[in-house]
Amino acid sequence: xxxxxxxxxxxxxxxxxxxxxxxxxxxxxxxxxxxxxxxxxxxxxxxxxxxxxxxxxxxxxxxxxxxxxxxxxxxxxxxxxxxxxxxxxxxxxxxxxxxxxxxxxxxxxxxxxxxxxxxxxxxxxxxxxxxxxxxxxxxxxxxxxxxxxxxxxxxxxxxxxxxxxxxxxxxxxxxxxxxxxxxxxxxxxxxxxxxxxxxxxxxxxxxxxxxxxxxxxxxxxxxxxxxxxxxxxxxxxxxxxxxxxxxxxxxxxxxxxxxxxxxxxxxxxxxxxxxxxxxxxxxxxxxxxxxxxxxxxxxxxxxxxxxx
Numbered sequence: 001x002x003x004x005x006x007x008x009x010x011x012x013x014x015x016x017x018x019x020x021x022x023x024x025x026x027x028x029x030x031x032x033x034x035x036x037x038x039x040x041x042x043x044x045x046x047x048x049x050x051x052x053x054x055x056x057x058x059x060x061x062x063x064x065x066x067x068x069x070x071x072x073x074x075x076x077x078x079x080x081x082x083x084x085x086x087x088x089x090x091x092x093x094x095x096x097x098x099x100x101x102x103x104x105x106x107x108x109x110x111x112x113x114x115x116x117x118x119x120x121x122x123x124x125x126x127x128x129x130x131x132x133x134x135x136x137x138x139x140x141x142x143x144x145x146x147x148x149x150x151x152x153x154x155x156x157x158x159x160x161x162x163x164x165x166x167x168x169x170x171x172x173x174x175x176x177x178x179x180x181x182x183x184x185x186x187x188x189x190x191x192x193x194x195x196x197x198x199x200x201x202x203x204x205x206x207x208x209x210x211x212x213x214x215x216x217x218x219x220x221x222x223x224x225x226x227x228x229x230x231x232x233x234x235x236x237x238x239x240x241x242x243x244x245x246x247x248x249x250x251x252x253x254x255x256x257x258x259x260x261x262x263x264x265x266x267x268x269x270x271x272x273x274x275x276x277x278x279x280x281x282x283x284x285x286x287x288x289x290x291x292x293x294x295x296x297x298x299x300x301x302x303x304x305x306x307x308x
Contacts, residue, residue: 005044007033023135026056034069035114061164063087075123086151147190161202175263180282235286
């Protein structure tokens with residue numbers, strides 16, 4: 001049985017989910033949400049007949065604070081936290097993670113994400129690509145899927161897939177979009193990860209943002225792939241035209257909003273997408289990607305325009 005628990009971050013519904021499966025004598029959680037919503041998740045678990053102490057395993061897609069921020073709370077209660085090798089050091093010693101996030105979120109850190117504390121080594125299990133964890137009769141396979149972040153796993157069991165952020169964001173009636181965030185956006189790796197997920201032929205896809213994907217999984221990934229390519233090309237072309245990052249923020253916000261509404265999102269749902277995946281993050285991520293990882297593609301840049 002799979003349950004999608006709404007973390008109600010900042011009092012908003014349908015933005016960040018914690019996904020739970022009943023396995024053996026307890027439950028497993030896929031992405032905990034931020035620590036600021038831990039009590040909301042604990043309350044939702046109790047409504048299912050469980051408590052935080054019944055969480056035996058936590059599977060993290062990656063260590064961004066909206067996905068892994070509450071992991072240490074479950075670790076303190078005895079849960080095993082499963083994570084990609086690149087993410088593990090930052091859970092053992094989160095100082096660099098907190099410093100990096102603080103540069104982005106500043107004074108909003110506590111309000112958004114809550115407290116961050118280290119996880120004890122005995123509660124941490126590093127999973128390599130294709131490693132299997134046995135939960136009762138279930139076999140949960142970790143699959144390395146970079147693109148959104150280099151330290152990203154998706155998790156596959158039976159005909160189900162927990163996709164993390166590399167599998168996209170889909171809210172309400174809207175389409176799947178790729179959450180481009182700094183500093184590790186890698187378009188080529190993302191496209192390769194989408195193909196890996198397609199090849200699994202899963203029948204059900206669960207998303208941290210938010211819940212079960214609508215419709216058949218194959219066409220969902222086709223649409224996500226198209227948007228990864230198109231959005232990346234949009235940024236490349238604008239950078240080649242000489243636009244600076246500051247000038248791209250308003251233009252990309254409008255471009256994304258139009259894309260979302262064309263894809264079926266309502267006006268209110270566009271605001272939800274912005275809350276779950278701020279468009280400004282995509283500007284910073286894509287600018288960094290093209291200028292550092294793909295500099296040759298934007299070398300023939302005229303004098304910058306659109307300065308503020």
